Amino acid sequence: MQGAGPCIVGSDMFLHAVQRAAEQARVVFILDEVMTSRLAPGGLQSLVMPLKPDLTTFGKYLGGGITFGAFGGRKEIMAVYDPRNGKGLAHSGTFNNNTLGMAAGYVGLSRIYTPEVIKAFNQVGNDLIAKLQAVSEGTKMTVTGRGSVIGIHFLHDGCKKLASIRDRHDDAALKELFWFEMMEAGFWLTRRGSIALILGTPQAELDRLVDCVKDFLTRHDRLVRL
The missing domain is CATH 3.40.640.10 (Type I PLP-dependent aspartate aminotransferase-like (Major domain))
Known part of the structure; x- marks a missing residue:
């Protein structure tokens, strides 16, 4: 990775x-x-x-x-x-x-962090990735990662399957705006867009993240729409 x-x-x-x-x-x-x-x-x-x-x-x-x-x-x-x-x-x-x-x-x-917990925790991460990809369909946003390690990207071409950093054509201003607004909503992502899920995070909080991302994309539709 x-x-x-x-x-x-x-x-x-x-x-x-x-x-x-x-x-x-x-x-x-x-x-x-x-x-x-x-x-x-x-x-x-x-x-x-x-x-x-x-x-x-x-x-x-x-x-x-x-x-x-x-x-x-x-x-x-x-x-x-x-x-x-x-x-x-x-x-x-x-x-x-x-x-x-x-x-x-x-x-x-x-x-x-036993084997059983590891499997369940990373399934939560995979489910979150799928939900974020679904709400970002048709936009410049794409989601990479696996399990509890996730990356958020804003790409000029909206590529949904990144194989390498060389294929990444960032919309840097949009990524920066997303970082600031997610922080304002109470979610701390790294500035480059990576998320490492924390064990024990309530499902309600993960659902709120999905809702906040959806609201961001709706609010800035003119900027994110392909």
Whole structure:
């Protein structure tokens, strides 16, 4: 996913092509799941079978609000960092070995963000994406993302299926207007248009977001209509 896209999801075909290219070049295939590991119990890679990265990176929410970063992967690669053999590769870092972050992350995944909760939460996100796409039909607005990670775009051509940031032809002024008016309505989106749903958000509040977006599009019909 191109996080700064915002939230433009790589197609299964693209991800498999990258994996094959890495295998053919005999280089390490690394997936960055800092944003997308929240989308399924096994991360986004588990939804794109048979995707098997050599290494995967993690971070952010997994620390339960504490500064956090981690990576893991194939046994033979991770063995390079094993200090027990006396030849382990050093991996220094400002926030390494943060036991509070590890404890918070463990509790978060074992007691709060369980596999069942992950599936239900991301279905809520998929439903929200579908509703936003429906109300924006025929306008410059389009919605990208997957599950609980969502991107809002205002495009001159109104393209509904963005494959890459290179295909994005922004109406920057309209996007800025949307950001200000959503903030005025009580919804905090990033300025570039990304939304990371918060666990426990009432359905009524998500429905209110859809209504506010619909009102915005109606109010500025002259600007948003294709």
